[in-house]
Amino acid sequence: MLVYLIRRTGLALITGLAVLTLVFCVVRILPGKPSHVILGDFASQAAIDALDKRIGLDRPIPVQYLDFMGKAVTGNWGVSMVTDRPVIAEILSVLPWTLELTLAALLIGVATGIPLGVLAALKRNRAADNVIRVVSLVGLSFPAFVSAVLLLLIFAIELGWTPVISAKTGSFKAWAQSLALPAINLGLINAAYITRVTRSAMLEVLHADYIRTARAKGVPWYAVVWRHALGNAMLPIVTVIGLFLGILIGNSVLTEIVFNRPGLGKLIVGALSQRDYTMLQGLMVIYTLLVVAVNVLTDLVYGLVDPRVEIR
Amino acid sequence: MSIEAVAAVRPADRAGRPMDAFRSNKLAALGLLLLASIMALAALAPLISWHDPAIQDVVHKLGRPSLSHIFGTDEFGRDIWARTIFGARVSLMIGFASTALAVLIGSCIGILAGWYGGRLDTFVMQVMDVLLAFPSLILGMIVVAMLGPSVSNIVLAIALTSIPPFARIARAPTIAIKSRDFVDACRSFGFSTPRILLGHVLPNIVAEILVMAALWLANAIRTEASLAFVGLGLKPPIATWGGMIREGFDNILDNPWLALVPGTAVLVVIFALNLLGDGLRDAVDPRLKDAT
Numbered sequence A: 001m002l003v004y005l006i007r008r009t010g011l012a013l014i015t016g017l018a019v020l021t022l023v024f025c026v027v028r029i030l031p032g033k034p035s036h037v038i039l040g041d042f043a044s045q046a047a048i049d050a051l052d053k054r055i056g057l058d059r060p061i062p063v064q065y066l067d068f069m070g071k072a073v074t075g076n077w078g079v080s081m082v083t084d085r086p087v088i089a090e091i092l093s094v095l096p097w098t099l100e101l102t103l104a105a106l107l108i109g110v111a112t113g114i115p116l117g118v119l120a121a122l123k124r125n126r127a128a129d130n131v132i133r134v135v136s137l138v139g140l141s142f143p144a145f146v147s148a149v150l151l152l153l154i155f156a157i158e159l160g161w162t163p164v165i166s167a168k169t170g171s172f173k174a175w176a177q178s179l180a181l182p183a184i185n186l187g188l189i190n191a192a193y194i195t196r197v198t199r200s201a202m203l204e205v206l207h208a209d210y211i212r213t214a215r216a217k218g219v220p221w222y223a224v225v226w227r228h229a230l231g232n233a234m235l236p237i238v239t240v241i242g243l244f245l246g247i248l249i250g251n252s253v254l255t256e257i258v259f260n261r262p263g264l265g266k267l268i269v270g271a272l273s274q275r276d277y278t279m280l281q282g283l284m285v286i287y288t289l290l291v292v293a294v295n296v297l298t299d300l301v302y303g304l305v306d307p308r309v310e311i312r
Numbered sequence B: 001m002s003i004e005a006v007a008a009v010r011p012a013d014r015a016g017r018p019m020d021a022f023r024s025n026k027l028a029a030l031g032l033l034l035l036a037s038i039m040a041l042a043a044l045a046p047l048i049s050w051h052d053p054a055i056q057d058v059v060h061k062l063g064r065p066s067l068s069h070i071f072g073t074d075e076f077g078r079d080i081w082a083r084t085i086f087g088a089r090v091s092l093m094i095g096f097a098s099t100a101l102a103v104l105i106g107s108c109i110g111i112l113a114g115w116y117g118g119r120l121d122t123f124v125m126q127v128m129d130v131l132l133a134f135p136s137l138i139l140g141m142i143v144v145a146m147l148g149p150s151v152s153n154i155v156l157a158i159a160l161t162s163i164p165p166f167a168r169i170a171r172a173p174t175i176a177i178k179s180r181d182f183v184d185a186c187r188s189f190g191f192s193t194p195r196i197l198l199g200h201v202l203p204n205i206v207a208e209i210l211v212m213a214a215l216w217l218a219n220a221i222r223t224e225a226s227l228a229f230v231g232l233g234l235k236p237p238i239a240t241w242g243g244m245i246r247e248g249f250d251n252i253l254d255n256p257w258l259a260l261v262p263g264t265a266v267l268v269v270i271f272a273l274n275l276l277g278d279g280l281r282d283a284v285d286p287r288l289k290d291a292t
Helices: A002-029 A034-039 A045-054 A061-074 A087-122 A127-141 A144-158 A172-206 A209-217 A221-243 A245-258 A264-273 A277-305 B003-014 B017-043 B080-116 B118-133 B136-147 B151-178 B181-188 B193-229 B241-250 B257-284
Strands: none
Touching (some): A144 B193, A172 A221, A245 A264, A264 B136, B017 B080, B017 B257, B080 B193, B136 B151, B181 B193
């Protein structure tokens, strides 16, 4: 297990460096220089040159690349061009909000998606299955900001169950209220994806011989379904949950904006609109780290779900 | 297997299949119908709406639905229905263009990587995996912010994030096909590589690519709306669904219709495309029937 872990972590680090390289390339290859974008169309050449010098864009590309990678790895992400505070401090101050939201959404997604997917697979082609399939398709058709606006309109404005503006002020109740709607919004979209993949993974295993054997041996039906079948269906489910992280992160940005919740999403939209170049670079590094961390976590869960993984 | 055994197995095997096919086709047909209706509305927008989507009428701003404005008016007094159907043009155009670009580039990359194999293949597919790992909306936001929000830049940004899946889906069958006898036959006739790839490999994988395209078209339209919602869409006064929802959200206490009408529009288009994509996939590849 240890060897497996070390090797997976090593691979993840390589992926991380590759993603950082990609981020660097995307920013540099694109036409339109950052200084030009920051200063606007009417900026003088001298001003552009000065800004280039300040953010280091006047140096040769390989030097910039090594500098970018070095700083990314050592956590020296510079100072925000708008607030003048260290980028890493700004990011770390809102990171817990985003993590809290994403984890709660993941929990809601797994807790509703897996049982619904199992139910749909067991009731294949019957009414329950049809309803679950159509509802989950509607769920994954929702742009996150549309569902967020809808939830806000119904539960905060019409029914008044939660405050319209999230405020995490001390008490547990206030915290739960501020988290509830954003987490439900992200969680239900997640659940739609998880339901579909659970259903198809369960359908694959339910026809396997060992399921028939287990039933023939007299293993109770619920144990066959939840232990034998779901146990083996978990691998593809975990893979897909890991892959959906990209979508989850994109959706969390939209959700944070609608619910006016602090977090990476609001930070990146602010950085984009204010052309905070250093902040953007820092955010891209943190998103890369998140992607890599989830890759490692997914692998860890593989080890937990599938005993065979240890041997490899 | 004896004939009796085949006969005994077949009916059980097929039980429910015709029903399945019927049901999935019915849903796909519904998807096609919805999509066609919205395309028709978008195409005929100037004929259907009796208001110009950009003309402001501040006296009647934030109006509730009425006979003249069936879904009310926005904060500048512009007709919401007119803006929604004109917004469909933007969404569909950017969606189709970016998906077409991604299909074109992605398939070329996938076919070439699969065909030539070796180091090129390994390298290219690794780049694709890395591109796939980064959250696509974030990448799209960065690209549009760097380039500026014009139609071509938004198309480019969305296409960039959708290339990897097409490269993957084109590569796998290319690898399978290149060792088939008919490809050897083509070679022995002295056909050039481009001729074999375009004339003999491409037709064999085009169905899978098109199914994927339907599903990614849904994604492209969602991304365009999301970009517009965060303020990276086409500049006003052009009506975009994402932009309308954003403006509507700002005035949601005065008139919820502002956000609900374009919100429903974008939901219906994406849902229609997902239905269509699912149905097409079932039709093209029965093996994948239950895969997501």
